[in-house]
Amino acid sequence: MAKILYLTQVLPYPLDSGAKVRQYHMLRHLARRHEVTLVSFSRPDDPPSATAHLAEICQAVYPVAMRRSAWRNVCAGVRGVLTGQPIVVTRDEIGEMKATIRRLVQQTGFEVVHADQISMAGYGQFAAQVSGAHRPKTLLDAHNAVYVLSRRMAETEPGKILRIVMQREARAFTRYEAAMCRSYDALLTVTQEDQEHLLALFAPDERDGLAGKFATVPICVDPAQVPMVTQGDGHPPTILHLGTMFWPPNISGVLWFAAEVLPRIHEQIPEARFVVIGKNPPREVESLATDPRVQVTGYVDDLLPYLEQTDVFVVPLHAGSGMRVKILDAWLWGLPVVSTPIGAEGIRVQNENNILLAESAAAFAQAILRLLRDRTLNRELRENGRAWVESHYGWQSVYERVDRVYTRLLGTGQATG
Numbered sequence: 001m002a003k004i005l006y007l008t009q010v011l012p013y014p015l016d017s018g019a020k021v022r023q024y025h026m027l028r029h030l031a032r033r034h035e036v037t038l039v040s041f042s043r044p045d046d047p048p049s050a051t052a053h054l055a056e057i058c059q060a061v062y063p064v065a066m067r068r069s070a071w072r073n074v075c076a077g078v079r080g081v082l083t084g085q086p087i088v089v090t091r092d093e094i095g096e097m098k099a100t101i102r103r104l105v106q107q108t109g110f111e112v113v114h115a116d117q118i119s120m121a122g123y124g125q126f127a128a129q130v131s132g133a134h135r136p137k138t139l140l141d142a143h144n145a146v147y148v149l150s151r152r153m154a155e156t157e158p159g160k161i162l163r164i165v166m167q168r169e170a171r172a173f174t175r176y177e178a179a180m181c182r183s184y185d186a187l188l189t190v191t192q193e194d195q196e197h198l199l200a201l202f203a204p205d206e207r208d209g210l211a212g213k214f215a216t217v218p219i220c221v222d223p224a225q226v227p228m229v230t231q232g233d234g235h236p237p238t239i240l241h242l243g244t245m246f247w248p249p250n251i252s253g254v255l256w257f258a259a260e261v262l263p264r265i266h267e268q269i270p271e272a273r274f275v276v277i278g279k280n281p282p283r284e285v286e287s288l289a290t291d292p293r294v295q296v297t298g299y300v301d302d303l304l305p306y307l308e309q310t311d312v313f314v315v316p317l318h319a320g321s322g323m324r325v326k327i328l329d330a331w332l333w334g335l336p337v338v339s340t341p342i343g344a345e346g347i348r349v350q351n352e353n354n355i356l357l358a359e360s361a362a363a364f365a366q367a368i369l370r371l372l373r374d375r376t377l378n379r380e381l382r383e384n385g386r387a388w389v390e391s392h393y394g395w396q397s398v399y400e401r402v403d404r405v406y407t408r409l410l411g412t413g414q415a416t417g
Contacts, residue, residue: 001034002111002410005104005127005136008040009092009119011063013050016279016299017244018325022143022190022219023116025395027057029402030114035059037108039100041066041092062104064097086146086172087165092119101127110136112409118146118173121180137409140184143219144322144346145197147173152319152342153248174201181210186405190323191346192216215405218346219323220395221332228334228386232308237272237372239265240310240335242303242326245278245285253316253343257364258288261316264365266293269372275306307333311378312371315343316364323347327355328393331385336378338367348392354384 012023030036038054042063055061068091076091083090104110105127113136115124121140128138147170154166178201181187189195195214199207241257243250254276265272272293276285279299289296300306313335315324323346330337337355349355356367371378392398 002406003108004030004034004036004112004114005101005108005110006030006036006038006058006114006116007101007120007123007127008038008116011040011042011046011050011054012038013053014047018219018323019117019143021221021325021328022141025220025222026116026141026399026402027054029395029399031057031059033403034112034406037104037110038062039064039097039104041094041097062100064094064100066092067094080172084172084175086169086176088169089119089122089176093122097123098126102130105131105136109134112137112139112406114139114141115184116141117143118177118180121176121184125180125183137185138183139186139188139405139409140180141188142177142180142194142198143188143190144194145177145189147171147177147201148194148197149249149320149322156252156319157248177201181213185213186409187214188217188402188405189214190217190219193346194322215401217401218393218398219325219328220393220398221325221328221389222396223332223386223390223394226329226332228332228382229304229307229310231310235273235309237269237311238309239272239274239312239314239368240277240306241275241314241316242277242329245276245281245298249317249319250278251282251285253318253340254285254288256318256361257314257316258294260361261365261368262294264362265368265372268369272372275310277303277306307335310335312368313337314364314368315339317343320345328389331389331393334382334386336371336381337385338364338371340364348388350384350388354381354388356381 008023010019012020015021015024036058037060038058039062043066051061051063077087079090080087113124113127115121124138128135150166150170150173154163154170157163157166181198195216199211241254262274274294276296277300281296281298286296288294313330317340320342324343327337327347339357340359341357351357358364358367
């Protein structure tokens with residue numbers, strides 16, 4: 001059994017985002033074998049019950065209030081330009097987080113610092129630096145290659161100023177992620193593609209030396225806790241998009257779908273509904289609801305009534321990296337999925353068996369129309385998706401790969417307690 005300091009940028013509960021799903025089940029896995037102390041940023045809308053629930057899993061939980069404001073964003077931009085670091089990293093430099101980490105590492109002899117996502121990578125290195133003579137091993141769960149995401153977002157951004165900012169962030173993340181890959185003792189990615197993207201930052205000789213640090217462990221879910229949804233009757237054909245609506249790729253994906261795909265569907269099925277669920281939709285997304293066949297809900301506590309009326313679940317992304325946990329969720333619920341290839345990137349899929357992949361607006365609309373009209377195909381994708389996620393993405397079996405990483409970090413035999 002080892003003492004682990006686990007650092008996250010969001011409180012890993014409730015499970016309403018892909019990052020939280022990854023962190024939560026990773027915590028559950030590690031806590032079965034080790035003594036885990038969680039230090040996490042928290043937000044005003046985090047329910048108090050979340051910290052109490054996480055305390056049942058971890059040895060201790062220390063939430064640190066995230067501070068955000070327009071003035072902090074300006075200061076972060078200045079610091080980012082002066083230091084060459086990504087602005088989204090300098091934005092989250094909070095003194096209280098460093099103070100909490102310093103106090104804990106000086107009180108406890110942690111053997112591993114496990115930083116989750118690149119946003120916490122600097123804090124993980126800080127924890128190692130202030131640990132004194134007993135320097136812990138460091139593990140970065142990078143999830144994905146953020147420089148690739150930033151580059152893709154820049155390529156699809158229509159606004160000139162935002163495009164320049166995103167291009168600048170992509171260059172800054174290229175340097176920052178390379179530095180963190182060099183400094184950490186072990187690294188996890190959620191897909192093989194992301195591992196290859198990160199290793200591509202280095203010349204061949206250095207790349208070969210760093211490759212041994214990496215392991216690919218996909219984001220996983222808990223099929224035993226999520227039953228298939230029973231499809232309801234008596235509703236118009238319904239298409240569902242689910243995802244945090246302040247994330248730029250989701251915003252652009254929904255706007256593209258509404259402008260380019262939905263009219264093609266309405267030409268043939270005028271009564272079809274498009275439902276957009278997700279926290280903090282911007283004004284341009286909310287304005288889609290001027291069409292009565294489009295519903296923009298914002299954050300929803302209880303998804304079940306919406307899931308029961310869903311005929312097609314869509315992932316219309318054209319930028320992103322890592323894994324879209326929403327596809328795993330849709331499979332768990334037994335919903336048929338239509339996605340762009342980028343939307344399904346990093347996930348083991350079987351096109352035409354457990355998902356329909358389409359890139360152009362015409363192909364995307366056609367795939368949805370097939371599922372709305374062909375009830376046999378619709379049912380087969382529901383059943384096949386559920387069977388696939390049960391057999392390939394259950395955390396209890398897949399996360400055993402993490403034990404091998406810890407064994408290498410700690411020495412033979414220590415990973416299993």
